Amino acid sequence: MIGYCFGGTGALEAARGGLDVEGVVSIHGGLSKDISRTNGPITTKVLVEHPAEDKSVSEEDFDNLVKELKEGNADWQIIIYANTGHTFTNPESQEYDEVMAKRAWNHTLLFLEECLK
Numbered sequence: 348m349i350g351y352c353f354g355g356t357g358a359l360e361a362a363r364g365g366l367d368v369e370g371v372v373s374i375h376g377g378l379s380k381d382i383s384r385t386n387g388p389i390t391t392k393v394l395v396e397h398p399a400e401d402k403s404v405s406e407e408d409f410d411n412l413v414k415e416l417k418e419g420n421a422d423w424q425i426i427i428y429a430n431t432g433h434t435f436t437n438p439e440s441q442e443y444d445e446v447m448a449k450r451a452w453n454h455t456l457l458f459l460e461e462c463l464k
Contacts, residue, residue, distance in 0.1 A: 349455065350376055351436065355395075359412075362391045362421070370394065370462035372455050375401060375433050379408040380415065389419035394458045396451045398431035398442075426454055 348371045350358035355376020362371045363380060370392035378395070393416060397404070416423040428435060428451065432442035436451055 348372070349459075350374065352376060352434070359393070359395070362389050362393050363387075363415075365390060367391075370458060372396065372458060374436060374451060374455070377408075378404050378412040380411075386415045386418040389416060389421035389423070391421075392458070392462055393421050393423040394454070395423070395425040396454060397425055397427050398433055398435050398447075399427050399429050400431055401433045403433050424458075426451075 348358045348361055348366070348368050350356070350372070351374045353376070355373035358371040358373045359376060359378065360380075361368060363384075368391050372394045374396045375398050376395070378397075395412070397409070413425070428444070428447045431444050431447050434440035434442045435444045436448040437443055
């Protein structure tokens with residue numbers, strides 16, 4: 348499952364909720380979760396592709412996600428793209444970064460290749 352922005356948030360929620368998928372990719376998605384929910388096991392592989400200058404995600408949300416993934420004993424990775432804003436993969440956006448968008452897509456393809464073996 349792959350999601351961008353709000354879809355990326357949904358992909359993370361699918362992993363958090365135990366949806367039976369091989370892996371999820373969240374590309375510049377929201378990272379926070381409902382604080383009333385406890386961290387449980389995360390059984391799907393998780394790839395988070397995060398822009399370093401994303402003003403819509405707090406450091407606290409980022410740190411909480413890392414903690415959640417560790418506590419959930421997940422198979423996870425987070426890739427942070429330097430000098431990029433929230434919509435760095437969207438060619439229609441002023442924040443678009445062609446080089447970083449290509450890197451993100453290539454990382455996504457590598458992840459999918461691993462998940463679908």
